[in-house]
Amino acid sequence: MYRMDGRNLKDLLYEQVSRVGKALASPKRLELLEMLAQGEKSVEAVAGAVAIDVKLASAHLKALKEARLVQSRRDGRRMLYRLSGHDVAQLGVTLRLVAEEHLLELRLALQRMMAEPDRLAQVGRKELLAQARRGEVVVIDVRPQDEYDNAHLPFARSMPLPELSHRLSELPRDAPIVAYCRGPFCVMSDEAVALLTKRGFRARKTFDGISEWRAAGLPVARARGREGVS
Amino acid sequence: MYRMDGRNLKDLLYEQVSRVGKALASPKRLELLEMLAQGEKSVEAVAGAVAIDVKLASAHLKALKEARLVQSRRDGRRMLYRLSGHDVAQLGVTLRLVAEEHLLELRLALQRMMAEPDRLAQVGRKELLAQARRGEVVVIDVRPQDEYDNAHLPFARSMPLPELSHRLSELPRDAPIVAYCRGPFCVMSDEAVALLTKRGFRARKTFDGISEWRAAGLPVARARGREGVS
DNA sequence: GGTACATTCTAACGATCTTGCGAATAACGA
DNA sequence: TCGTTATTCGCAAGATCGTTAGAATGTACC
Numbered sequence: 001m002y003r004m005d006g007r008n009l010k011d012l013l014y015e016q017v018s019r020v021g022k023a024l025a026s027p028k029r030l031e032l033l034e035m036l037a038q039g040e041k042s043v044e045a046v047a048g049a050v051a052i053d054v055k056l057a058s059a060h061l062k063a064l065k066e067a068r069l070v071q072s073r074r075d076g077r078r079m080l081y082r083l084s085g086h087d088v089a090q091l092g093v094t095l096r097l098v099a100e101e102h103l104l105e106l107r108l109a110l111q112r113m114m115a116e117p118d119r120l121a122q123v124g125r126k127e128l129l130a131q132a133r134r135g136e137v138v139v140i141d142v143r144p145q146d147e148y149d150n151a152h153l154p155f156a157r158s159m160p161l162p163e164l165s166h167r168l169s170e171l172p173r174d175a176p177i178v179a180y181c182r183g184p185f186c187v188m189s190d191e192a193v194a195l196l197t198k199r200g201f202r203a204r205k206t207f208d209g210i211s212e213w214r215a216a217g218l219p220v221a222r223a224r225g226r227e228g229v230s
Numbered sequence: 231m232y233r234m235d236g237r238n239l240k241d242l243l244y245e246q247v248s249r250v251g252k253a254l255a256s257p258k259r260l261e262l263l264e265m266l267a268q269g270e271k272s273v274e275a276v277a278g279a280v281a282i283d284v285k286l287a288s289a290h291l292k293a294l295k296e297a298r299l300v301q302s303r304r305d306g307r308r309m310l311y312r313l314s315g316h317d318v319a320q321l322g323v324t325l326r327l328v329a330e331e332h333l334l335e336l337r338l339a340l341q342r343m344m345a346e347p348d349r350l351a352q353v354g355r356k357e358l359l360a361q362a363r364r365g366e367v368v369v370i371d372v373r374p375q376d377e378y379d380n381a382h383l384p385f386a387r388s389m390p391l392p393e394l395s396h397r398l399s400e401l402p403r404d405a406p407i408v409a410y411c412r413g414p415f416c417v418m419s420d421e422a423v424a425l426l427t428k429r430g431f432r433a434r435k436t437f438d439g440i441s442e443w444r445a446a447g448l449p450v451a452r453a454r455g456r457e458g459v460s
Numbered sequence: 461g462g463t464a465c466a467t468t469c470t471a472a473c474g475a476t477c478t479t480g481c482g483a484a485t486a487a488c489g490a
Numbered sequence: 491t492c493g494t495t496a497t498t499c500g501c502a503a504g505a506t507c508g509t510t511a512g513a514a515t516g517t518a519c520c
Binding site: 022025026028052053055056059060063074076077078 | 477480481488
Binding site: 272273274284285288289292306307308309 | 464465466467468469
């Protein structure tokens with residue numbers, strides 16, 4: 001009787017926690033979460049970014065909403081989704097880290113991605129921040145403008161990938177450039193570095209995105225030009 | 231073509247990460263992970279603790295192993311399982327925290343669990359550690375002896391729940407007692423506090439287990455009597 | 461070698477999840 | 491009111507997962 005209560009209670013508790021686990025059990029949903037970590041987005045926007053049907057995206061978003069990982073609100077005829085909190089993005093980061101640490105297959109895939117030229121060269125986060133503050137390095141955010149506005153690394157300049165080739169004159173030829181985008185699985189910064197290197201710039205990338213930066217306890221900036229704590 | 235490559239690579243990466251997510255999608259597996267976070271255990275031992283059939287436990291452990299969250303080794307005719315690393319326990323803690331933060335149902339269940347008398351009274355971790363060091367409070371670990379030996383809170387005494395009623399004379403009547411067990415969902419410390427309070431001791435509990443303690447960056451002790459960094 | 465024990469493998473059933481499709485709903489503008 | 495657009499709902503087929511029971515494997519002890 002007493003024993004039963006303990007069992008039932010425990011079952012109930014783990015049942016609830018597993019709801020969050022189930023939400024993380026689908027590749028598409030993980031990708032949707034990463035997109036939403038960049039800021040509030042419409043169903044259509046995330047569906048496009050993840051390259052799935054809008055209806056399917058809606059279904060997955062519903063699942064995420066039922067697990068309380070995302071919230072939605074209406075804006076005119078569109079529905080906007082956002083993460084329920086920064087802790088959700090942090091959970092995503094932790095999940096990726098554990099996967100990278102223990103899944104050999106994932107590490108190999110990442111290494112293949114990193115294997116090209118010298119575009120990687122991981123930089124220490126705090127060191128990067130200090131160098132950027134002193135102007136010794138130019139950090140560029142190659143994500144779309146609205147994601148930059150929502151949150152970006154301190155001292156970073158917005159330089160969306162599609163505009164990059166037209167705006168090369170804004171970048172220094174003497175100082176090193178560090179590009180970043182949405183996170184370790186995002187290839188936009190790779191493309192940016194490839195382009196810049198071909199044009200003779202000293203460019204590297206960091207695998208960090210906003211979520212990784214926040215998870216490390218470092219400050220992020222909001223809106224245009226304003227730097228400081230998030 | 232190029233775009234296709236980016237898509238395929240991304241799919242591959244998230245596919246891998248979702249393997250870890252899938253492993254976290256079952257209540258039983260989460261409970262197994264928490265048991266293994268207490269130390270290396272045999273299939274039979276965890277099956278008993280989680281109250282499921284040994285065959286089923288074996289199947290779940292296999293799934294966890296395929297997600298690389300646990301490792302196994304043979305010891306005579308038994309198979310011993312352990313977590314692949316502390317980061318796995320940390321992931322479990324983060325998952326629970328997110329679930330508690332956003333799932334109303336879970337919070338209600340936990341509150342029901344906490345609603346009884348005054349047995350709770352959360353204590354700040356570092357404060358608890360300082361008080362324990364100065365001997366102002368007696369911390370007791372009510373888990374089985376082997377789990378205490380594997381890792382325990384600094385300055386904690388082993389006092390397994392089944393033995394508690396026989397060993398009351400070892401506890402002080404003037405100083406407050408803080409009991410802990412496997413984590414927030416474990417009720418052993420609740421039972422200990424209930425027993426101690428009935429016998430006139432000043433007892434509280436902490437919801438922390440070893441994993442929470444480690445995730446907070448605090449040191450844990452190993453083996454009997456030896457205190458210090460893990 | 462034979463027996464007992466702990467664990468894993470195989471097969472099977474039902475439950476749940478994914479995905480795709482057509483219809484339904486909600487908001488906006490003419 | 492009627493389209494248009496954006497999203498969700500309902501439904502169904504196919505895939506995957508959880509659970510159980512019985513057979514098979516590997517190890518230790520006699």
